[in-house]
Amino acid sequence: MSERQRRKLDHVRLAVAGPGARAGGAGWEDVHLVHRSLPELATHEIDLRTSICGVPLARPVMINAMTGGAPGVTAINRDLAAAAAELGLAMAVGSQTAGLREPEVVESYRVVRRVNPRGVILANLGSDATPEQARAAVEMVEADLLQLHLNAPQELRMREGDRDFRGRLERIARIVQELSVPVVVKECGFGVSRETARQLYEAGVRAIDVSGRGGTNFVWIEDRRAGVVEGDPGLEGWGLPAACALAEVAALDLSGLELIASGGIRHGTDAAKALALGARAVAVAGPVLARQQREGAAGVRAYLEGLLADLQTACLLCGARDLAALQRQPVVITGLVGEWCRLRGVD
Numbered sequence: 014m015s016e017r018q019r020r021k022l023d024h025v026r027l028a029v030a031g032p033g034a035r036a037g038g039a040g041w042e043d044v045h046l047v048h049r050s051l052p053e054l055a056t057h058e059i060d061l062r063t064s065i066c067g068v069p070l071a072r073p074v075m076i077n078a079m080t081g082g083a084p085g086v087t088a089i090n091r092d093l094a095a096a097a098a099e100l101g102l103a104m105a106v107g108s109q110t111a112g113l114r115e116p117e118v119v120e121s122y123r124v125v126r127r128v129n130p131r132g133v134i135l136a137n138l139g140s141d142a143t144p145e146q147a148r149a150a151v152e153m154v155e156a157d158l159l160q161l162h163l164n165a166p167q168e169l170r171m172r173e174g175d176r177d178f179r180g181r182l183e184r185i186a187r188i189v190q191e192l193s194v195p196v197v198v199k200e201c202g203f204g205v206s207r208e209t210a211r212q213l214y215e216a217g218v219r220a221i222d223v224s225g226r227g228g229t230n231f232v233w234i235e236d237r238r239a240g241v242v243e244g245d246p247g248l249e250g251w252g253l254p255a256a257c258a259l260a261e262v263a264a265l266d267l268s269g270l271e272l273i274a275s276g277g278i279r280h281g282t283d284a285a286k287a288l289a290l291g292a293r294a295v296a297v298a299g300p301v302l303a304r305q306q307r308e309g310a311a312g313v314r315a316y317l318e319g320l321l322a323d324l325q326t327a328c329l330l331c332g333a334r335d336l337a338a339l340q341r342q343p344v345v346i347t348g349l350v351g352e353w354c355r356l357r358g359v360d
């Protein structure tokens with residue numbers, strides 16, 4: 014087994030074992046929706062259809078990028094894709110660098126399209142990709158969109174990781190210009206700040222997944238892989254809490270910029286809060302994987318069905334029949350997230 018393939022398996026094992034799979038700290042608890050005792054709505058009237066860069070999504074919840082790239086993870090992607098197909102959810106595959114370099118692992122990605130021939134699928138590569146690699150990744154899974162991930166903290170904690178992050182924005186801009194499908198730039202649990210969002214916007218990016226801190230924690234994961242017993246708490250807690258990242262990027266109000274929220278989204282109410290703050294969709298990774306590992310595709314489906322039902326309940330209790338109505342709801346922000354917004358000048 015190659016080192017890359019072993020790393021893919023380590024990530025699955027440690028993501029499920031780690032505190033990141035359970036931890037709070039994303040800040041969703043500081044975001045409060047205001048209850049409406051007279052919602053004047055029936056559950057069947059609630060319609061949460063949305064779109065990202067013109068690609069329609071039947072529901073505003075996605076399975077975020079996780080895996081692919083080792084023969085041992087094909088079954089994971091098969092289960093995730095089966096649940097995504099049954100529930101009509103978009104799904105991203107994990108980074109396809111391995112698939113572009115090692116033909117024997119291509120099936121671990123392609124399985125997602127085979128199991129879900131009509132669903133919305135996102136390809137995934139790092140921000141060092143070339144337009145040719147981006148096109149090949151999209152073709153590999155017949156993707157509707159491409160995610161380019163930013164993960165500098167993770168790379169720096171990986172012994173075999175990147176050390177030079179120059180020229181990434183330029184590469185992203187070229188891919189956005191040259192690719193025929195829309196590009197979503199995403200973090201990996203460290204949060205996109207408004208400064209980064211502005212840079213991306215100026216480079217032509219029109220969809221960002223803020224993927225903040227508080228859920229799966231890749232500094233913690235890489236430290237454990239490297240045998241670090243007690244890591245630097247400042248680095249193992251690095252990044253913008255997900256709710257802070259979303260609040261400050263949403264407040265930029267850049268015309269045509271669409272936001273996806275991820276990082277520590279665990280429950281339907283977390284999703285409702287993120288959508289109310291301005292996200293067009295939310296994405297979930299760690300807990301979906303945990304359920305797949307314990308209970309296979311049925312567990313993934315049960316978890317996501319519960320999350321979708323609770324999201325619908327939260328919408329009804331706010332009197333919001335659709336996403337536009339949810340985004341007009343008053344939102345009260347307290348605690349760390351409130352203080353963050355105040356100090357960063359976010360209304």
Ligand code: FNR
Pocket residue numbers: 024025028077078079080106107108137160161162199200201202224227228229275276277278296297298299300302
């Ligand atoms: C990830 N994530 C990820 N992201 C990405 O863009 N490319 C990738 O290859 C991976 N790989 C990966 C593996 C595993 C096992 C997990 C759990 C996650 C990051 C993921 O998409 C997401 O941004 C973060 O996990 C934060 O969301 P959660 O897990 O808190 O919901």
